[in-house]
Amino acid sequence: MTDYAKNLQDFYGREDYALLAGQQGETAIEASFKELTYIPRKTTPLPGLMAEKMLKEFAGQGAQPTALYLHIPFCNLRCSYCSFYRNPFEAEQVEEYVQALLAELEHLEQQGVFAKQKLEAVFFGGGTPSVLSPQQVSAILQKLHSVAKLTEDCELTFESSIYDLDADKLNACLDGGINRFSFGVQSFDTQLRRSLGRLNAKEEVTAKLEEVAAKDVKVIIDLIYGLNGQTTELLLEDIRTALACGVSGMDLYKLQIMPKSPLGQAIAKGNISYAYNDRMLAEMFIAADTLLAEQGARALSCCHWAMREDERSHYNTLVKSGANVIACGTACGGHLGLYKYMKTMDRADYVKKSHAGQYAVMGMGRLSEQYHLLDKLSGQCDAGCLDFALLKRYSDADWQQLLKPVLEQWELLGLLYSMDGQYRFTAKGKYYYRQLDRVLLTAAEYALYGKPGLMEQAGQKMMGLMKNMK
Known part of the structure; x- marks a missing residue:
């Protein structure tokens, strides 16, 4: 029988444990964490x-919670912070890709993948799915409905830019059953938008959101904080503007400066300076979280808020709680049972294999039997609420007691608090939730498997390099 407590002593005894668990920063709002990369152990x-x-x-297998992801890897414009831009819009290439996508859906049907499942959520992501023509949107949705069964309350989300979604595309989406639109607004401020490569002015953005919201569908927007030239008041004004437009939900993300993005390269060359530090960014996030709470928004996760009672962010919730994700397209990943996989990055290879009746997977791995426990723990971090009683279904260990040292440290740092048998993240804790997630998962794996040996550490390092190459 596994001695979880004994195994965990190796984690708490690490030389860098104090740095991993977090230390008080120079101000009450800051915390300091050593960078920790998490790569799942015991993956074959x-x-x-x-x-x-x-x-x-x-x-x-029998019916299970299952979602479908449809990847459209084309964009009309490149955002300055994006390092994933690969395929500019070219009509012939997009049509070729759509035909491959239709062939892939047929192949999955023939393999019986949809036979016992009812899809709870479908997500058109990218790239920018709204580069598709109305005819292409209709063709994909018609094929989807012909090969798969959907639950009555299935959430069908379509990512779009403001400038791509004209009346004909909007109608094609609505006719095909799309009931949720996600717009990467990033900021309403016209000057900030232009600095990101977004052409539409604030007035055009709000008009489009109001137009779509009037169709009685859910409208979700993404906002970014930490943009060069952005103040806390500009961010709060963005939130007020979004609420006035009648959005159903909102995601708030910290700007990630990717080294290969135009912005990252400009900063590296000294052409642009970036002055925001952790304290400034945390202050912006906490101010936003406070305003959203005052306005009655419900926090569904550490970075997503709902303004409508029926907004569930169901696709993301499924993904982050270990549900199956069937991935269609190139350069995207999925999860079926205890397998995780990555589709081929080569679009030509994807097209060829799809038409040949092959599921174009680049690489895959079989996860450990403890995967569900770890994924549920990670999902609780994402939701900002640790409820260890719910983990009893997956493990006989007393995780609340085992993890008590790090939980008490986070209480001292003001990152979480105990209430009704749960640990709930404060606004400050939500800001740092990714670090908390990595620490808890690493600690849990020490408890389950013991200290990693040299061979396992080397394998994890290699997997980390491969992950970063993607």
Whole structure:
């Protein structure tokens, strides 16, 4: 029988434990964490050629919570902070890709992947799905409804830019059952938008959001904080503007400066200076969280708020709680049973394999039997509420007691508090939730598997390098 407490002593005894658990910063709002990369342990690498075996196994299983992701890897414009831009819009290439996507959906149906499942959520992501023509949108949605069964309350989300979604595309989406639109607004401020490569002025953005919201569908927007030239008051004004437009939900993300993005390269060359530090960014986030709470928004996760009672952010909730995700398209990842996989990054390779009746997987791995426990723990971090009683279904260990040292440290730092048998994240804790997530998952794996050996550490390092290459 596993001695969880004894195994955990190796984690608490790490030389860098105090830095990993967090220390008080120079101000009450700051905390200091050592950078920690989390790579799941006990994952068995498998070749992409085993994808068909994975599909067959999944088809033989009973009904489970399942979502579908449809990736559209094309954009009309490149945002300055984006390092994933690969495929500019070209009509012929987009049509070729759509035909491959339709062939892939047919292949999945033939393999029985949809036979026993009812999809709870479908997400068109990108890239920018709104580069598709109305005819292409209709073709994909018609194929989806012909090959798969959807639950009555299935959440069908379509990501879009403001400038791409004209009346014909909007109608094609609505006719095909899309009931949720996600717009990457990032900021309403016209000057800030232009600095990001966004062409539409504030007035055009608000008009589009109001137009779509009037169709009685959910409208979700993304906002970014930490943009060069952005003040806390500008961010709060963005939130007030969004609420006035009748949005159903909002995601708030910290600007990630990717080294290969135009912004990252400009900063590296000294052409642009970036002066925001952790204290400034935390203050912006906490001010935003406070305003949203005052306005009656419900925090569904550490970075998503709902303004409508029926907004669930169901796709993201499923993904972050270990549900199955069937991935269609190139350069995207999925999860079926105990398998996680990455689709081919090469669009030409994807098109060729889809038409040949192959599921174009680049690489995959079989997860440990403890995957569900770890994923539920991670999902609780994402939601900002640790409820260890719910983990009893997956483990006989007393995780609240085992993790008490780090939980008490986070209480001292003002990152969480105990209430009704749960640990709930404060606004400050929500800001740092990714660090808290990595620490808890690393600690849990020490408890489950013991201290990683040299060979395992080397394997994890290699997996981390591969992950960063993506």
